[in-house]
Amino acid sequence: MTVERGQGVAVWRQIEAALTEDIRQQHFAPGERLPNESELAERFGVNRHTVRRALGVLERGGLIRVEQGRGTFVQDYAIDYTIARRTRFSQNLENVGLSSSIEVQRTSELPASAEIAKALGLRRGAKVVQVVTLGRAEGRPINTAESFFAAARFAGIGERIRALGSITQALREYEVADYTRGTTRVTARLPDDETARLLAQPKSRPVLHVESINLDAEGAPLQYSIANFSGDWVQFVFDPSQ
Numbered sequence: 001m002t003v004e005r006g007q008g009v010a011v012w013r014q015i016e017a018a019l020t021e022d023i024r025q026q027h028f029a030p031g032e033r034l035p036n037e038s039e040l041a042e043r044f045g046v047n048r049h050t051v052r053r054a055l056g057v058l059e060r061g062g063l064i065r066v067e068q069g070r071g072t073f074v075q076d077y078a079i080d081y082t083i084a085r086r087t088r089f090s091q092n093l094e095n096v097g098l099s100s101s102i103e104v105q106r107t108s109e110l111p112a113s114a115e116i117a118k119a120l121g122l123r124r125g126a127k128v129v130q131v132v133t134l135g136r137a138e139g140r141p142i143n144t145a146e147s148f149f150a151a152a153r154f155a156g157i158g159e160r161i162r163a164l165g166s167i168t169q170a171l172r173e174y175e176v177a178d179y180t181r182g183t184t185r186v187t188a189r190l191p192d193d194e195t196a197r198l199l200a201q202p203k204s205r206p207v208l209h210v211e212s213i214n215l216d217a218e219g220a221p222l223q224y225s226i227a228n229f230s231g232d233w234v235q236f237v238f239d240p241s242q
Contacts, residue, residue, distance in 0.1 A: 003044050015044050015054035023063055023074055031076045034064065060204075065232050068200045078235040079137060085180050085240070087212075088168055089135055089143075098137045102165050105132040105144075105198070107158025109151050116148050119213050119224035127151035131158040133167075134198050142234055144198045145227035153222070171222070179222060182213040186236065195228045206231050 003014045019040075022028055034040070037048045037055070044051065055072060058064045066072050081092050093100040108130050117124045128148045135143040147167065149157050153174065160170040171179065188206045196203045207228040214223040229236075 011046055012050050012053040016057050028074045030074050032074050034072045079233055080237050081234045082237045082239050083184050087181050093137050101136045103134045104162035105134055107131045120150055120221050129154055129157050131161055141199050143227050143229040144195050145225055148224045176216055179214045179216055182215045185211045199230050
């Protein structure tokens, strides 16, 4: 289409409406990459700034997403991620037919803050292992997480997670055959710089912020986790029966 000037409707609004209709009619399918700004500018006979304004409105409306370094995509359907008595990242994605991976971004040993100490049942200042991970589904980043473990019990666990690509498998090497979810707290918030970078999303797009505590077979806390899930990719399903 060619936009019409002087008709009382801003040019960028006409472009927004045209792209919205293309998406609703599935001329661009869910997950498909849109033409780049230059191609869209040529299609509509406008400059890139005008196209960028229209795309910004579509992004804020949730119809498209911008992945840094990859392009602009039609929004997919959200992944059902189950929060249950036993919550496992890889198992959750396998259950919906998706591949998964966990990458350790960094690991360190540090003194427990009051919040971490309370969650793990430690004294304030006790040594804990911090493990920062990036979780992917089908190669796409969907969550970042900071996990904390008591260093006295789980020394070196960060490197074991890095080698095995799984927290569950790493815990087995510390004789933790099973663990269950103690508490889960979910809020929506804007991401910080690192989270936005790792999830390849703008800072203006909210994430699902999840604080959780996992317990061992005796009911003692073994992992305190602070995770951020891409709100565009994930929707939580709480299932107390599992």
